[in-house]
Amino acid sequence: MAQGQFALIAWTTLATAVGGVLGYLLRQSIAKSRAGTLEAKLQKKVQQTKEEVAELIKNSEAKASEIIDRAQKDIDQRRREFLKTEEVLLEREKLLGEKISNFxxxxxxxxxxxxxxxxxxxxxxxxxxxxxxxxxxxxxxxxxxxxxxxxxxxxxxxxxxxxxxxxxxxxxxxxxxxxxxxxxxxxxxxxCAVPHTQELSTTTVAIPSEDIKGRIIGKEGRNIKAFEKLTGVELILDESPDSVVISCFNPVRRHIAKLALEKLIQDGRIQPAKIEEKVDEATVEISKIIKDAGEKALYDLTILGVNEKLVQILGRLYFRTSYGQNVLLHSIEVALIAETIAEELKANAPVAKRAALFHDIGKALDQQIQGSHIEIGIKILEKFGESEAVVHAMRSHHGDYPHDSLEAVIVTVADAISGSRPGARKDTLENYLQRLKSLEDIANRFEGVEKTYAIQAGREIRVFVKADMVDDLGAAKMARQIASNIEEELKYPGEIKVTVIRENRVVEFAR
Structure with missing residues (x-):
């Protein structure tokens, strides 16, 4: 019995040992199988990654080669331009050397x-x-x-x-x-190579069809009346079938009207509310144009450190003329001439150039502020931190102040050179524009006047009054008084029509 139990225990122990060994071998086999599968996957992934990297390297090399080719072409082009410029400068230097040698x-x-x-x-x-x-x-x-x-x-x-x-x-x-x-x-x-263009008092806008011209006029002329009232210009529609002529002596008003009309033609919906919207958009856009004009002038002349508000005032000169000459372009031309003369005479060229650019800055605001453009210009430059040397050099270009420095003399001479060259100025146009301005000034004196526009080449003046300050009887009385003042103060051929317009607009919202 004891031997039988011993044998059973032995067989049990042996079976357990054999089972353990077999289990271990089975686990080892399964682990090796899984490891082999994982290694194969990893090798496949590595191979794919290598192929992708090789493709990326190939593409990058192609792109790099293309960029290098473009850069090399650009470098070659710039080198040719530089050599050409260098040749021109050497030739000018040679001529200047000969002149100095002769002197x-x-x-x-x-x-x-x-x-x-x-x-x-x-x-x-x-x-x-x-x-x-x-x-x-x-x-x-x-x-x-x-x-x-x-x-x-x-x-x-x-x-x-x-x-x-x-x-x-x-x-x-x-x-x-x-x-x-x-x-x-x-x-x-x-x-000095400043391009000059002279606009008179009209601007032409092309229209695609006669249908657009009819929309501009509107039912019973309400659209054209609203447009002329808001912009202060006169629209002439019968001169050409494919264009509209905008007539106004004020360049800013004329340009606002041009932008607004182009927007309306592009939009196609022309009615009083839309006209008012487009005129407002054009007014905002003109402010940006004025600022860009001032910044471009400073950039072209390499003048730095100018107050932002002074840049805006400078840009207004783009829409200001004097004797038919664009004042901003004239100022740029004077600055270039003054800089060259100052360099030749060993004067302070930056001061001369800066003073020359700002010598007519007062003309940007002379229609809003009392006083000569020189006095206004002095106040503007002092307000926005320009140096005393620049102010002194600017203020004497018409002889109102003594020439305190060589730079002041240079600015005066440069201004005279720019203004005296053939074709630079036209007295007849300036007198015509001054007469139109005088008409508006007479009407603007009256209390209750909101805005005035001289149109029809000065043969008519339209006066818009505030409805809450001037009644119908007052409007009639104002028209007679304006006509009487024009007869007393101005000399003109023919007759001038005075139109006083009083409009009472009430707006309510249904909620």
Missing amino acids: DKKESDLQTNTEKLKVMQEGVEKLRSESETKLEKVANLSREDAKKELLSLVETNSQRDILERMRKLEETGRETLQRRASDIVAMAIQK
């Missing part, structure tokens, strides 16, 4: 002639001394008598020769200085 030679000749004159004067002194000694010995004359005789002799023999030589020296010096001045002015004008 130095003439200056040397003048110095030589001066030295010769000095030698002659020393010879005269020596001759006088010798003659005095001889006269004292031979004629037994007193020193005073000998002196008088000697002076008379010297004057008789040498005066004509000395005067002739002095005259030649003066003429040579004058001619040299005149040529030098001409060279400086010519160089300044050559370096």
Whole structure:
């Protein structure tokens, strides 16, 4: 019995051991199988990654090669442009060197002639001394008598020769200085290449069809009336079938009207509410145009450190004319000329250029502020932190103030050069625009006037009054008074129509 139990225990132990060994071997087999599968997957993934990396490298190399080719072409183009510019500069430098050499030679000749004159004067002194000694010995004359005789002799023999030589020296010096001045002015004008365009008092806008022209007029003319009231311009529709002419002496109003009309034509919906919306948009856009014009002028002239509000005021000159000349373009031209002259004369070129650019800045606000454009300009520059040197150089360009510095003289000369060149200015146009402005000024004096527009080439003035300040009877009375004032203060051919418009608009919202 005991042997049987022992055998059972032995077999049980053996079976357990064999089972454990078999289980271990089975687990090892399963683990190896799984490890092999995972390794295969990893190798496949690694291979895919290598292929993707190779593709990326290939694409990157192609793109890099393309970028390098483009960069090399750009470098070659810039190198050619640089070499071309360098050749032009070298040629100009050569010409300038020749002019300076000629000037130095003439200056040397003048110095030589001066030295010769000095030698002659020393010879005269020596001759006088010798003659005095001889006269004292031979004629037994007193020193005073000998002196008088000697002076008379010297004057008789040498005066004509000395005067002739002095005259030649003066003429040579004058001619040299005149040529030098001409060279400086010519160089300044050559370096100045500001394009000038002159607009009169009309602008043309193309229209695609006669149907659009009918929409612009509107039912019973309500659209064109609303447009003219809001913009202060006159629309002329019968001059050409494919265009509309905008007539107004004020360039800002004319440009706002042009932008608004183009927006309306593009939109296609033309009615009073839409007209008012587009005019408001154009007014905002014109402010950006004014700022861009000021910033472009400063960028072109490389002038830094200008107050933002002063930039805006400068840009307003783009829509200001003087004797038919665009004031902003004129100011840029004066700045370029002043800079060149200042460099030639060894003056302060940055101050001269800055003062020249701002010399007419007062004209941007002379319709809103009382006083001459010079006085207004001085206040503007001082308010926005311009230096005293710039203000002094600017204020004397019309002779109202003394020229306190060389830069002030340069600004005056540059302004005269720009304004006096052929075709720069037209007095007739300026007088015409001034007459239209005078018409509006007369109407603006009356209390209750909201805005005034001179149209029809000055043959009509439209006055818009505030409905809460002027009643119908007051509007009629105002029209008679304006007409009477025009008759007393202005001289004009024919007659001028005075139209006073009173509109009472009430707006309510249904909620």
